[in-house]
Amino acid sequence: MTFLLMVISIIMVKYYLYQFQTLKVISLFDLIPVCSKELISELIKNENLSIKIVKSRKTKHGDFRSLKDGKFQITLNHIDNKFRFLITLIHELAHFKVSQSFKYRVNPHGIEWKKNYKHLMLPFLNNKIFPDDILKFLALHMVNPPATTDSDIDLVIALQKYEPNEDNKIFLFQVPFNDLFVFQENKSFIKLHKRRKRYICKNILTGRKFLFSPVARVKLNK
Template structure:
């Protein structure tokens, strides 16, 4: 990955901090088209190199957070030879230490900064599980897909999700919503920050 291209995808204030982290020996960073199931991943290649793969997105703040998330996986792999929980104590500690220098308002807007600071006290496997962080980051997306968060849709309303499947929003169970697919009658659990297209009655 060309370093100058990668730097275009993150906030300018983060460039000097990120450069030594992405210049590690035997590390290749690849940017690909958006994948629905993940924002990024890390893996060891058969040739002995290590690869971080990231979705190409226009939201520089989300991209930077994902990049640091995956760099923390690389650091754990490099420093700890035995197998550990992918998002266990070792990764949480590496991620916290790595992202702390970036937590300033020269890099992140105050709105994201305060939520991100709270998030890293006990970071989760995916930023998507932190509803407040997802909502704050969404405001800085550069495109409008005419979708809303499921959390903002009223109960008993219809919406489209995925391959134009139609669902009925039902009740909330703990942190997720139970929604029924109209065609099959099956019920599914949805994140409150799932991006859905409302259907007018």
């Protein structure tokens, strides 16, 4: 038993060491559009800030936090879509700038953050960095930026064109009413009807109903 635990421990250590080394060699500048690199470099130089690339998380694209040692950290999901990655990076840099300007607590996505986000994004709003089909929706998005790009349906659809679709998923709004679809962990739902901007869908197994975003990524249940 002791020998088995030792073997498992060695395997786990090697696994996490491999993961660390894999993420360590990924450069922030490998994940953003070429023409944005100089602008980003200027924004982050000489700042008391670390930026870490992490495995993709289902619940968020990135986050910002202040650390106990007085430093600050941004974590960003490692994704292949350089345009989405850049938008998330600037979103989180706006949080950092707010933290430097306001020592008291402010609304995370309030007027202070919106003002900084707009200011930081402005130099990037050109077709040398973003393709036109993203740029037009991103410019509209920045008029009054919400807490997440996921709430901007037009922008999400535009960004999705630059995502690899290896799992053959589609948007929920593309699923016909009363058709079955699969969402996360092979849970089957039926699309019932629309309520304002979202769709009411029923879990086939439990019968419970849920509200779904129209741009939720799902698979048709064949």
